Amino acid sequence: MDWKEKISGCFGHELAGFAAHPLDEQRAFGLLTELRKASIGWQEVADEFENYLMSKTGNAQFSAEQMKKVQEHFKPWLLD
Numbered sequence: 001m002d003w004k005e006k007i008s009g010c011f012g013h014e015l016a017g018f019a020a021h022p023l024d025e026q027r028a029f030g031l032l033t034e035l036r037k038a039s040i041g042w043q044e045v046a047d048e049f050e051n052y053l054m055s056k057t058g059n060a061q062f063s064a065e066q067m068k069k070v071q072e073h074f075k076p077w078l079l080d
Contacts, residue, residue, distance in 0.1 A: 003040065006031045007052045011066075015056055018069040032074055041080040046071070 009027035010018055019025040035045060049070050053063040 003031060003034055003038070004048050004052075006034070007049055008056075010070075015053075015062075015066075018066050019073065028073060032077060035074070035078060039079060042075045042078040043080045045074055045078060 006027065010024055010031060012021045012024040016024075019028045046067065050063060050067055053066055054060070057063060
């Protein structure tokens, strides 16, 4: 499975929020581990997460709020 297909697992049912549930958090950590092993950079990850959020919600404010959380959890550990 491509890493991009695992983004949805970080948000749980009906986009409850990034890593809001312990299982979502586990999946997010697993995805981060995979991204680091593959040397995927932050900008590529951010673009894919943002595309995913906008495609599912169309809500720019919700997407921006969630991207702040994604950035806090992922950016310090990824290249770029």
